[in-house]
Amino acid sequence: MTHPLRIGFIPLVDAAALIVAVDKGFAKDEGLAVELVREVSWSNVRDKLNIGLFEAAHLLAPVAIASSLGLGHVRVPIVAPFNLGINGNAITVSPALHAAIMSELDGDANNPDFANPMATAQALNRVVVARARAGADPLTFGMTFPFSTHNYQLRFWMAAGGVDPDEDVRLVVLPPPYMVDSLANGHVDAFCVGAPWNSVAVDLGIGHILHFASDILQRAAEKVLGIRQVWAEKNPEIVVALTRAHVKAAAFIEAPENRGEVTAILARPERIGVSPEVLQRTLDGKLKISPDGTWRESNRYLLVGREDAGRPDPRQAAWLYAQMVRWGQTAISPEALAIAESVFRPDLYDAAIGKSGGGDDHAGDPVGAFAGPAFDPAKIETHLAAFEIAYPKS
Template identity: 45%
Template sequence: MTTIDHPDIAAPAVTSGPEQTHLRAGFIPLVDASVLIAAAELGFAAREGLTLDLVRDVSWANIRDRLAFRQFDLAHMLSPMPIAAMLELGSNPSPTIAPFVLGRGGNAITLSVRLFEAMQAMTGLADDASALDCAKALATVIAGRKQSGMPPLTLGMTYPYSSHNYELRYWLAAGGVDPDRDVRLRVVPPPMTSDALAAGAIDGFCVGAPWNMVASEKGVGRIVATKQDIWASSPEKVIGLRPDWAERNRDSVSRLIVALNASARWCDDPANHEALADLLAQEANLGAPVEIIRHVLAGQFALDAKGNRRVVPNYFVFHGAEANCPSSTQALWVYSQMVRWGQVAYSPEAAATAASAFRADLYASALGLRESPCEEAVADPFIDGRSFDPAELEAYVRSFGSPNQGATA
């Protein structure tokens, strides 16, 4: 369907029969909205008797509020957002559930070219340095700035309750940087990050594709880490629903999951990536250069404007390896980071509430899968060498120390 660019007044949803089949869906212009965009534009939703009207928005706070205030029926959301909502965190918490994950991967951390060059000058950092080595080099620069009385660096992320915030913090802490004391973290909407970096308003950012590549292609940014470097299994975006709406529209929710599953399978097939890039590049969707989107889908990174490149296998996983299943293990890891950084206190009750935001039961029912369809084990390593076992959640949380002591990895 034709996308609608952030209207001031939302039109009322149309219903058909006992359940709603004409659905309004909010999204942010990022590559990880691919599954939702393809479902609407390529007929996957229509095959299930659904009409999806996509509404392009500008910030995650808007997405949150417009879902809560019933201007959206469903929304492209950061994976921690439903968890935060169920824990009543943030300025406008409204119960939200996630019955479908839109995929894994897609984030990266980009620093200004000037900052990266300072890291190289101070530490001898190689052009092909690992993500962890880059974090350690940044810690050296920060220590030098402190000794010289220079102000803290400012780093952008997209939302306090976001994978970007937690991944940026995890990367910084792994290198010996305290995210709350050594730098300033600021919220910057994804489409504005490269311009903010170019203007010197921020010194780096963690955001989803294609905006890291846009910054590097412009010659203003240097990509230093990707999501896969930090934790490859981390869920990125999800479909958010209000629980009361989902209860009233059970059949439509099942149809939606079936449509999204088919769309995700299509998006995951490399044979379709050229067509997907053309679709995403349209101004109503992402409005980003099609060649950059093609490179992003292939995991082909131009790290900077000097020709340094990197290929990241499975940079985006839209469907394979159970990428769409909303796992309670993933929800609990997100909750552990909320506790780690002082956003919420630990308790078994809060952990259970956090896990309840990811609804694998709805996912399994819609697709006719077994009762517990998600692979709960965490096999992928973390950048700091830690492992995560949800059965040892409290011990894992305590191992980081009290809030603001994340660098004791």
């Protein structure tokens, strides 16, 4: 028997496992007939998933948590049996802002401080102060959604350097495909978004990639395969089959010999719709970061399947919940933390791959932020108390 499914996605490289699972036939092999629906905005994806127009979705990890807590919208519990991507974002700035930050770092691209997020955050703070003294408008940064890792990564970076993201700059929500045009038109001075849109801005000569998000957080759950909890409980075999198809697709993507075929699939207009060469850079972690041809390589830029990236880690959910608390999106409570952690379902992932026994395979700090204390989900209040800039203010 074949099970028909409609799944929504945004044209981003971290939808690769979903797209490849369908277009390479891994889902079909599991008895699933999946129709992929390309969307523009995260609110569209969330709303269509919540009301049942989609059985599953390529979803921002924090949206899955916010939906389960009823934050910013109606409460619809979501489960995530598979991580579609770990990391994958970058902060891209306009040539003017890049020059201003460079000037604060003595204008030397070889200065080791230029790759140090604390140094650039402090340089940004000096730029912000100088603009305020001159009576200039606040800088505007684009991010994809209030409940997004992009939002929290921008805020974490800025605040570490003394910039209050709610008082010193403007943060605006833009759909990922619109980021580049907004930078080109001067509507924003910078943005944080997932691949491939940072690379597109660099190739057009209108942006410089200032930081990979993995500079800010070594390991951050970015997108998940989101499924309504009620539907998942009624269709456990389909959930396992869909998860297994994604595990197979992720392994296929991570094999270097398959990259040519993978990028050709992703480049199709109805999928991501950018050149295979740009997609290849993303998957290889070798990105041009400046219009002058400067390149940077990182094996942590985007993890699709390697390093156990597909297996959901509830501690990652706890960190995302802690950011919601830090930035005043919700109040802290043990009950809410438990709900947040329950969204990430390693048990469903383990069932799909035939693993028994469960357990936590990760040790130490699950996030690895560049500033502040190590994160412990059991001590969120103590953790947040270490940060000077947070909401509500004391």
